[in-house]
Amino acid sequence: MTTYIKYYKTAGITFSVKSDIPITEDTFHPKFKLFEVDAPGDDNVTINHHFYVPKKLLNCLNPNKSKKVFTNEFLSVHKTNNMWIYNQKASTRFNIKYNAIVIFNDEHTKGDVYTNDLNETSYSEEHIGSLVLFGGDHYLLANILSYRQGFLLHANGLAFNDRGILLIGKSGAGKTTLSNMLRQSGFSLVADDRVVLQKIESKYYLIGSWCHGSNVAVTNKKVLLEKIFFLKKSQKNKIITETSTHERLKQFSSSIVRPFGDQEKWKNILNNMEKIVKHHFFYSIYFNLSKNICTVLKENL
Amino acid sequence: MKTVNIKSSYAVSNDVISKEIDGEIVIVPLESGIGNLNEGMFSLNKTGKIIWEMLDGKKSWL
Numbered sequence: 001m002t003t004y005i006k007y008y009k010t011a012g013i014t015f016s017v018k019s020d021i022p023i024t025e026d027t028f029h030p031k032f033k034l035f036e037v038d039a040p041g042d043d044n045v046t047i048n049h050h051f052y053v054p055k056k057l058l059n060c061l062n063p064n065k066s067k068k069v070f071t072n073e074f075l076s077v078h079k080t081n082n083m084w085i086y087n088q089k090a091s092t093r094f095n096i097k098y099n100a101i102v103i104f105n106d107e108h109t110k111g112d113v114y115t116n117d118l119n120e121t122s123y124s125e126e127h128i129g130s131l132v133l134f135g136g137d138h139y140l141l142a143n144i145l146s147y148r149q150g151f152l153l154h155a156n157g158l159a160f161n162d163r164g165i166l167l168i169g170k171s172g173a174g175k176t177t178l179s180n181m182l183r184q185s186g187f188s189l190v191a192d193d194r195v196v197l198q199k200i201e202s203k204y205y206l207i208g209s210w211c212h213g214s215n216v217a218v219t220n221k222k223v224l225l226e227k228i229f230f231l232k233k234s235q236k237n238k239i240i241t242e243t244s245t246h247e248r249l250k251q252f253s254s255s256i257v258r259p260f261g262d263q264e265k266w267k268n269i270l271n272n273m274e275k276i277v278k279h280h281f282f283y284s285i286y287f288n289l290s291k292n293i294c295t296v297l298k299e300n301l
Numbered sequence: 302m303k304t305v306n307i308k309s310s311y312a313v314s315n316d317v318i319s320k321e322i323d324g325e326i327v328i329v330p331l332e333s334g335i336g337n338l339n340e341g342m343f344s345l346n347k348t349g350k351i352i353w354e355m356l357d358g359k360k361s362w363l
Contacts, residue, residue, distance in 0.1 A: 004338050192318075193324060244321040245322070245324060245325055246325055246344060246346065249322060249325060249327060250344060253327070253342050253344075261331060262319055262331065263331070264319075266331065267318065267320075267330055268317040269329075270318065270320040270322070270327060270329070271320075273322065273327070274320065274322045274323070277323065278323060
């Protein structure tokens with residue numbers, strides 16, 4: 001039987017997607033083009049797509065067989081000794097298109113995706129936005145990065161003269177508004193609403209991936225992280241150094257997309273959080289819509 | 302709301318992980334959902350830190 005394979009790479013990790021039915025140019029969303037590579041790399045994650053759901057798999061969701069660690073309107077997550085089981089229910093309200101069961105090994109390096117909701121015809125033209133058929137690959141990346149000195153952050157990454165800045169703020173804080181103003185002022189986008197932050201040889205880099213917010217805006221850029229800004233809407237434009245450890249921890253951690261995890265994974269995350277909080281420059285940035293903040297920010301870089 | 306019995310002794314659960322960062326104790330429950338971390342992370346100030354470090358499963362408050 002022929003196996004069809006596509007490779008996508010971000011943050012030094014190559015994702016091999018394998019299927020028994022053809023993967024066409026239109027199977028995945030066009031955003032993946034930026035990340036497509038020809039072959040596996042040094043660090044690989046394999047995701048096998050299956051177009052059926054075996055009955056024995058449903059048994060794994062039985063409380064006697066696995067422990068339910070999370071549930072919401074469209075997803076339940078179960079854990080056995082060596083597997084993570086994600087049971088996704090299609091939901092128009094949450095823009096979840098497929099019923100699917102996804103099984104990953106502990107480290108999330110090998111996954112099997114099972115669904116009855118796609119066939120050869122639909123799979124060939126679907127423009128799927130996630131390699132695991134979820135609403136996005138946020139949970140997958142958050143878990144994988146936690147083993148690789150990294151985070152997935154709910155934040156915006158931008159760059160000016162190859163100097164990376166991180167914009168952190170709750171939904172509605174103005175991340176998109178400020179990002180748009182900065183882009184009009186010469187900054188370039190690294191990642192919109194979901195950005196990878198990863199330690200590479202003792203330095204932290206902002207990296208673009210195919211994860212994003214409600215707007216599909218992705219890049220495959222990688223820039224050195226210089227400064228971190230917490231967003232505050234205001235009548236004035238000013239930048240103030242954030243010296244409080246409590247505030248740094250609170251605000252930075254608020255942006256981390258939480259992986260499911262064990263003690264080892266969380267030790268990695270907290271160790272990296274400590275390094276970032278101790279060794280990077282944090283600021284509160286107050287801004288209005290006049291765009292004057294762009295000049296103030298450039299002067300502070 | 303859970304009540305605390307001051308005659309009982311308390312210990313830190315194995316279901317949480319904690320780390321001291323720059324004088325603050327950061328506590329993360331291992332199984333508290335998905336989404337952004339702030340929905341499941343706590344940080345303690347100096348007073349909280351003192352209490353946290355006393356949770357050795359032996360001491361009671363009386």
